[in-house]
Amino acid sequence: MSSRSIPFGKPLLGDEERDAVARVLEGTMLVHGELTKAFEKAFAERAGSRHAIALSSCTAALHLSLRACDIGAGDAVIVPAMTHVATAHSAEYCGARPLFVDVAPESGNLDAAAAVHTADKAGNVRAILPVHYLGLPCDMDALGAIAARLGAMIVEDCALAIDATYGDRKAGTLGDTGCFSFYPVKHMTSIEGGMLTTDDDELAARVKKLRAFGYDRSLGERSEPGVYDIDALGLNFRMNEVEAAVGLAQFCKLDDFQAARTRNFEAMATELREIDELTIFEPKQGKAQSSHYCLNVVLPADGRIVRRDVVAYLKGVGVGSSVHYPVALPLSRYYRDKYGYKPGEFPIAEWLAAQTISLPVGPHLEAGDPEYIAEEMKKAVLTARR
Numbered sequence: 001m002s003s004r005s006i007p008f009g010k011p012l013l014g015d016e017e018r019d020a021v022a023r024v025l026e027g028t029m030l031v032h033g034e035l036t037k038a039f040e041k042a043f044a045e046r047a048g049s050r051h052a053i054a055l056s057s058c059t060a061a062l063h064l065s066l067r068a069c070d071i072g073a074g075d076a077v078i079v080p081a082m083t084h085v086a087t088a089h090s091a092e093y094c095g096a097r098p099l100f101v102d103v104a105p106e107s108g109n110l111d112a113a114a115a116v117h118t119a120d121k122a123g124n125v126r127a128i129l130p131v132h133y134l135g136l137p138c139d140m141d142a143l144g145a146i147a148a149r150l151g152a153m154i155v156e157d158c159a160l161a162i163d164a165t166y167g168d169r170k171a172g173t174l175g176d177t178g179c180f181s182f183y184p185v186k187h188m189t190s191i192e193g194g195m196l197t198t199d200d201d202e203l204a205a206r207v208k209k210l211r212a213f214g215y216d217r218s219l220g221e222r223s224e225p226g227v228y229d230i231d232a233l234g235l236n237f238r239m240n241e242v243e244a245a246v247g248l249a250q251f252c253k254l255d256d257f258q259a260a261r262t263r264n265f266e267a268m269a270t271e272l273r274e275i276d277e278l279t280i281f282e283p284k285q286g287k288a289q290s291s292h293y294c295l296n297v298v299l300p301a302d303g304r305i306v307r308r309d310v311v312a313y314l315k316g317v318g319v320g321s322s323v324h325y326p327v328a329l330p331l332s333r334y335y336r337d338k339y340g341y342k343p344g345e346f347p348i349a350e351w352l353a354a355q356t357i358s359l360p361v362g363p364h365l366e367a368g369d370p371e372y373i374a375e376e377m378k379k380a381v382l383t384a385r386r
């Protein structure tokens with residue numbers, strides 16, 4: 001028996017993060033500080049965007065993207081049926097209606113042809129929210145053309161797509177805004193946190209106002225302390241200095257983290273591609289290059305291999321896994337009850353919800369772990385075959 005114990009995800013925090021947090025706590029600038037600004041600057045440079053705005057989460061970034069463009073009641077927003085709940089909830093927060101569209105069987109990404117069909121039928125689509133599923137950019141040429149024809153904005157959900165590329169551009173610069181997450185088990189963490197990227201100066205100014213109550217001038221712009229007016233229904237979605245300190249320290253390690261993810265992914269994929277029963281979404285498809293959030297293997301749709309059995313086997317040999325995502329979002333209780341979606345309407349999303357397994361590739365893996373995980377995954381399928 002092996003004594004390995006490999007969690008699906010684990011933030012790698014060290015002395016750099018601890019020291020940075022300690023320095024913040026020694027001072028008095030806990031919000032509105034220089035670390036948040038430095039993090040924004042560094043992130044914008046890496047992403048290749050004019051602006052990067054630090055927020056309390058990726059969910060806040062998605063929400064503010066729509067709100068800053070006055071998307072609300074009577075408007076519809078195209079959302080993939082296979083995604084994190086935050087993508088669709090961001091439309092609901094604004095009073096807009098999420099219109100779910102099935103995903104493509106080779107990538108799990110928004111199906112552009114299906115999106116056209118849904119948008120033309122609805123007639124009131126004001127935004128498209130492509131989610132770069134597990135790090136692989138969507139077909140942004142096709143989605144960009146649809147958005148242009150509809151006069152809709154594009155909000156990229158880049159929560160798992162830091163450093164993913166499409167042609168010579170990075171995810172987050174392919175639409176009107178890009179929304180990133182620093183939740184603990186993403187590519188890097190700021191504990192909780194998010195970043196909104198955009199090249200649009202006016203949109204950036206509106207997002208900055210909305211992240212801080214709707215004040216008409218920021219703290220630095222106030223000539224008399226405490227004197228300001230409020231001209232928008234803003235929220236409190238700021239990132240604080242402790243989070244920015246952790247985020248910056250992690251940001252310095254991101255090159256190493258990403259290299260480890262790529263290495264681990266390739267070591268495992270080489271082994272697992274040999275198994276006929278498994279579908280593996282290729283990390284390079286056309287112009288899109290994945291950021292390798294995990295390696296998801298999808299079991300056959302006919303159910304001849306039962307996911308629960310495979311996951312239990314893996315757990316028994318010390319391999320942690322996850323599921324992205326366990327329910328096709330329109331069939332979750334909230335959306336089903338509200339809009340009456342029925343099983344069978346989103347066949348690919350439903351297949352993924354039932355049969356995908358996410359295997360770890362993060363920088364927390366130790367030497368030999370990728371080979372071990374691939375070997376055990378093979379055994380799990382062989383066992384299930386019988």
Ligand SMILES: *Cc1c(COP(=O)(O)O)cnc(C)c1O
Nearest residue numbers: 057058059084086159181182183
């Ligand atoms: C994690 C995640 C989110 C939400 O990010 P938070 O920072 O936790 O709000 C949104 N979309 C996707 C695709 C995610 O993976």
